[in-house]
Amino acid sequence: MTDYDAVIIGAGNGGLTAGLTLARAGVKTLMLERHNIPGGCATSFVRGRFEFEVALHQLSGMGTESFPGPLRSMLKDLDMMKDLAFVQMENLYRAVLPGQMDITLKADRAEAIQALKAKFPQETSGIDGFFDLVWAFCNQWIHVVIMKDPEATSEKHPVYFQYALKDTQSVLDEFFKNPLLKSAVGIYWSYMGMPPSRLPFGDFAVIFWAYTEFKPFHIKGGSQALSNALLNAYIQAGGDVHFNCGVKKIIVKDNRVTGIVTDQGDEIATANIVSNAGTYTTYVELIDREHIPEESRRELGARTVGTSAVTIFLGMDAEPEALGIREATNFITETTDNDLAFSTFRTLDPPMAMLFTCYDVDDPEFSPKGACQAAIVSLAYSEPWLSIPTTRYHETKYRYAQDMLNTLYKVFPDVRHHIEEIDVATPLTHMRYLGHPGGAIYGFEQSARDSELFLDGSSPIEGLYHAGAFAGMGGFQPTLMSGQSAARKLIRQLK
Amino acid sequence: MKKKVKQQISGFSEIEQEIRILRKQAPDRSVEKGQVSRIIERLHPRKLNLAVSEIREETASAKTFRLVSGDHYLPPFLAGQYINLFLDVNGIRTSRPYSISSSPGQTAYYDITLRRVKNGFFSNYLMDEVKTGDGFQSTSPAGYFHHNPLFHGKDLVFLAGGSGITPFMSMIREVTDKGMDRRIHLIYGSQQEDDIIFSQELSERASRHVNLSVTHVITAPSSSYAGHTGFITGEVIRSALGNQGLTEKMFYLCGPEAMYGFVLSNLEKLGVPKRRIRIEIFGPPADITAHPGWPEQITKADRFQIRLKNGRVFEAAAGEPLMNSLERNNITLETSCRSGVCSLCRTKLLSGKVFHPAGAQIRKSDRKYGYIHPCMAYPLEDLELLI
Numbered sequence: 001m002t003d004y005d006a007v008i009i010g011a012g013n014g015g016l017t018a019g020l021t022l023a024r025a026g027v028k029t030l031m032l033e034r035h036n037i038p039g040g041c042a043t044s045f046v047r048g049r050f051e052f053e054v055a056l057h058q059l060s061g062m063g064t065e066s067f068p069g070p071l072r073s074m075l076k077d078l079d080m081m082k083d084l085a086f087v088q089m090e091n092l093y094r095a096v097l098p099g100q101m102d103i104t105l106k107a108d109r110a111e112a113i114q115a116l117k118a119k120f121p122q123e124t125s126g127i128d129g130f131f132d133l134v135w136a137f138c139n140q141w142i143h144v145v146i147m148k149d150p151e152a153t154s155e156k157h158p159v160y161f162q163y164a165l166k167d168t169q170s171v172l173d174e175f176f177k178n179p180l181l182k183s184a185v186g187i188y189w190s191y192m193g194m195p196p197s198r199l200p201f202g203d204f205a206v207i208f209w210a211y212t213e214f215k216p217f218h219i220k221g222g223s224q225a226l227s228n229a230l231l232n233a234y235i236q237a238g239g240d241v242h243f244n245c246g247v248k249k250i251i252v253k254d255n256r257v258t259g260i261v262t263d264q265g266d267e268i269a270t271a272n273i274v275s276n277a278g279t280y281t282t283y284v285e286l287i288d289r290e291h292i293p294e295e296s297r298r299e300l301g302a303r304t305v306g307t308s309a310v311t312i313f314l315g316m317d318a319e320p321e322a323l324g325i326r327e328a329t330n331f332i333t334e335t336t337d338n339d340l341a342f343s344t345f346r347t348l349d350p351p352m353a354m355l356f357t358c359y360d361v362d363d364p365e366f367s368p369k370g371a372c373q374a375a376i377v378s379l380a381y382s383e384p385w386l387s388i389p390t391t392r393y394h395e396t397k398y399r400y401a402q403d404m405l406n407t408l409y410k411v412f413p414d415v416r417h418h419i420e421e422i423d424v425a426t427p428l429t430h431m432r433y434l435g436h437p438g439g440a441i442y443g444f445e446q447s448a449r450d451s452e453l454f455l456d457g458s459s460p461i462e463g464l465y466h467a468g469a470f471a472g473m474g475g476f477q478p479t480l481m482s483g484q485s486a487a488r489k490l491i492r493q494l495k
Numbered sequence: 496m497k498k499k500v501k502q503q504i505s506g507f508s509e510i511e512q513e514i515r516i517l518r519k520q521a522p523d524r525s526v527e528k529g530q531v532s533r534i535i536e537r538l539h540p541r542k543l544n545l546a547v548s549e550i551r552e553e554t555a556s557a558k559t560f561r562l563v564s565g566d567h568y569l570p571p572f573l574a575g576q577y578i579n580l581f582l583d584v585n586g587i588r589t590s591r592p593y594s595i596s597s598s599p600g601q602t603a604y605y606d607i608t609l610r611r612v613k614n615g616f617f618s619n620y621l622m623d624e625v626k627t628g629d630g631f632q633s634t635s636p637a638g639y640f641h642h643n644p645l646f647h648g649k650d651l652v653f654l655a656g657g658s659g660i661t662p663f664m665s666m667i668r669e670v671t672d673k674g675m676d677r678r679i680h681l682i683y684g685s686q687q688e689d690d691i692i693f694s695q696e697l698s699e700r701a702s703r704h705v706n707l708s709v710t711h712v713i714t715a716p717s718s719s720y721a722g723h724t725g726f727i728t729g730e731v732i733r734s735a736l737g738n739q740g741l742t743e744k745m746f747y748l749c750g751p752e753a754m755y756g757f758v759l760s761n762l763e764k765l766g767v768p769k770r771r772i773r774i775e776i777f778g779p780p781a782d783i784t785a786h787p788g789w790p791e792q793i794t795k796a797d798r799f800q801i802r803l804k805n806g807r808v809f810e811a812a813a814g815e816p817l818m819n820s821l822e823r824n825n826i827t828l829e830t831s832c833r834s835g836v837c838s839l840c841r842t843k844l845l846s847g848k849v850f851h852p853a854g855a856q857i858r859k860s861d862r863k864y865g866y867i868h869p870c871m872a873y874p875l876e877d878l879e880l881l882i
């Protein structure tokens with residue numbers, strides 16, 4: 001006798017799409033979330049007259065009506081488009097190295113090339129060559145990885161097989177000479193979480209190409225609007241949900257899931273679980289060690305938890321133009337040495353690379369009239385934050401945030417005169433609200449060896465499925481899609 | 496992708512080899528069990544078990560309760576933050592938030608200072624029934640009414656009324672004890688001279704520290720009183736601070752409900768931009784039906800039916816926050832601010848209508864999907880809740 005056909009642990013992106021897919025298929029489902037609101041990272045909070053977006057800077061994979069990307073197709077498939085509105089962003093980004101470089105790339109291949117050539121006229125052939133390579137790579141990637149061409153070979157798809165695991169830095173070096181040009185083109189690294197020297201070119205190329213072809217998007221009302229819409233559809237489809245209700249244990253008998261225990265001590269019987277709590281938490285915190293095969297323990301032990309972030313949420317009493325903010329997405333870097341910039345993420349020194357997003361540039365309704373909001377994000381590992389005594393936490397947090405603001409003010413000097421609200425989230429904040437080790441926001445590291453190419457994501461325990469960043473790749477599109485695919489696997493097993 | 500396809504990717508086997516080696520030497524992560532929650536608990540324990548170690552009479556109507564930890568150590572806080580105290584009052588499990596009045600310079604104890612509220616359910620119980628040695632639970636410190644060095648600056652004006660002095664007392668104690676580089680001007684409104692909470696300590700600190708000055712305003716003064724009288728007006732503020740640099744200072748406002756609208760309009764007249772004003776949240780208003788937007792045809796005493804998911808039905812008065820009615824029926828929700836702001840009590844309304852006064856902060860999409868904050872939601876119709 002079970003209470004539910006399936007239990008979902010966690011109402012992050014992966015848990016929400018898994019829940020909706022299951023409930024729509026008539027599977028009796030219970031979703032349990034430790035926080036008081038759905039979304040995980042995909043959430044918002046209110047301070048004064050601002051509702052701050054927590055995570056979303058650029059939504060990938062949407063595409064347009066006429067040229068839909070995979071995420072739009074999935075949301076259509078889930079019949080969610082009627083409840084949501086999306087805002088298309090015009091630019092990939094503006095990249096700034098104060099005093100040395102300032103360039104804006106449109107989300108359009110030809111225009112991006114043109115802008116780069118105008119700034120770097122000596123390197124026109126390298127620029128053409130690089131874009132040709134990225135597009136050729138992604139074409140072949142579609143055949144090999146997405147369409148799963150059974151006859152894929154390194155002869156038929158030479159670019160894919162040669163470049164997929166190459167490091168991004170060496171490809172930038174192959175095509176470009178000027179370090180500023182390499183920075184301008186490669187800057188997405190500081191948002192993806194690995195320096196170009198360790199970022200597989202395959203991952204970089206796909207992101208760069210996908211944002212150009214499918215355009216970056218925002219969600220009207222922020223990512224909470226998406227989380228709330230998904231949860232609402234789930235409830236309407238008959239799903240049950242409890243908030244303020246964490247799961248503290250998964251019960252396993254004879255290598256099969258049989259139920260869960262909540263933080264309050266209630267036991268709920270089920271034969272199937274989709275865990276959005278992450279593989280780390282699931283195997284370390286929720287399942288007793290003796291149920292996990294040696295091989296899986298070693299696999300987990302060999303993996304590296306990825307970055308967290310420091311975010312400064314800014315509410316300002318002026319509209320973006322008045323503050324000199326013209327682009328929604330702005331990367332600011334202090335050096336062309338990306339390894340050096342990356343190394344600052346492991347310290348409490350001023351981070352040398354950051355992303356500044358102003359939500360009202362493309363969506364003037366995002367904040368109240370006459371005001372705007374923005375977020376500055378810098379990736380950060382939790383370790384140095386764990387070493388400070390709790391009594392010095394607040395002081396450290398504000399000093400660190402002040403360093404980030406000082407960098408921001410070099411590019412946007414007027415912002416400092418219009419601040420109405422500021423809040424700061426550190427790796428410890430992400431840890432508190434997500435429950436993930438190190439406050440990781442993208443799951444494991446986005447390095448080659450932690451990528452899906454080397455891991456199949458399936459669970460050694462029957463009835464256990466994984467959804468979310470720790471089960472594949474971080475980011476909205478991948479985690480939303482991972483929930484649907486975990487649910488589909490589960491449904492196939494039920495039949 | 497099939498293994499034999501993957502293996503053709505250049506560099507694949509080298510990484511496979513690397514993974515093999517790493518797995519051989521892999522640490523056993525199960526020793527890390529419990530680490531994440533231990534780290535979080537250090538800063539933000541979910542609940543604190545507190546005991547009263549001392550009770551001090553401040554004025555005829557105000558007392559300070561010194562609270563020490565029953566088990567855990569007390570987490571650090573920012574001067575201006577509050578804790579929410581849970582108690583069983585006449586068999587009803589309920590809670591109220593109180594600002595910490597002691598300095599964050601030490602966390603051996605938290606002081607809270609409260610003032611009796613006429614007919615107050617909780618405050619009177621605390622004032623009259625709670626004794627040294629009594630224990631209760633609280634949330635850990637929370638709230639945003641604190642100095643933020645990133646944009647508040649060093650020139651601070653505190654506008655306090657009555658028990659609204661408490662967060663400021665913590666800030667004043669911290670700044671003066673630690674010799675911090677901030678200038679504070681406190682303008683403090685009290686009913687009568689002997690209602691001034693912390694009167695002596697304030698004047699002592701002001702005489703010892705050049706960066707602290709205090710101006711009192713007395714609403715109902717005795718005949719011998721020579722200082723400012725009435726309310727905290729633009730005139731009082733101008734005469735206390737002068738005309739210079741008013742727009743650069745940061746103004747903080749904490750006091751009874753009636754003070755807010757009055758002081759805010761005065762600050763506006765003085766040309767202080769909104770971004771230079773910090774307002775402490777306040778609990779449910781004394782009379783919700785007097786609030787702008789309240790539907791005329793509904794009175795305080797009107798009663799509506801509340802239906803829960805398990806089929807239970809009970810009645811709730813329109814003039815009282817839904818959370819209070821739920822508590823009276825033994826339903827305790829998570830809560831910290833009881834002012835419609837922290838969102839811990841966020842609940843889905845399946846049918847019916849509630850009134851949220853302006854202070855309640857509800858996310859846009861929460862409004863769209865019918866989520867309410869019961870601590871600041873008043874029933875206007877029969878309700879069905881997803882509880």
Ligand SMILES: Cc1cc2nc3c(=O)[nH]c(=O)nc-3n(C[C@H](O)[C@H](O)[C@H](O)COP(=O)(O)OP(=O)(O)OC[C@H]3O[C@@H](n4cnc5c(N)ncnc54)[C@H](O)[C@@H]3O)c2cc1C
Binds near residue numbers: 041057
């Ligand atoms: C600052 C920041 C910026 C970002 N920028 C972008 C961006 O621009 N574009 C992009 O695509 N992505 C971005 N991301 C990443 C993206 O938001 C995340 O990778 C994604 O949302 C993770 O989804 P998930 O499904 O893994 O679940 P998570 O969001 O990790 O949620 C997991 C949920 O499980 C719950 N949970 C955990 N343990 C338990 C338990 N034991 N019991 C019950 N519940 C539990 C948690 O409370 C949480 O709600 C950003 C993230 C952050 C924080």
Ligand SMILES: Cc1cc2nc3c(=O)[nH]c(=O)nc-3n(C[C@H](O)[C@H](O)[C@H](O)COP(=O)(O)OP(=O)(O)OC[C@H]3O[C@@H](n4cnc5c(N)ncnc54)[C@H](O)[C@@H]3O)c2cc1C
Binds near residue numbers: 619659
């Ligand atoms: C963030 C925060 C910090 C606070 N800090 C302090 C503090 O340091 N010291 C302190 O004494 N109080 C403080 N309060 C107020 C406190 O939480 C209670 O509201 C107060 O003690 C009255 O509770 P009660 O149960 O006695 O009154 P209730 O039984 O809840 O209310 C009785 C009547 O009094 C009205 N009322 C409620 N609160 C007040 C008030 N403060 N003044 C006048 N009328 C009121 C109610 O609307 C009602 O009509 C704080 C409130 C908040 C939100």
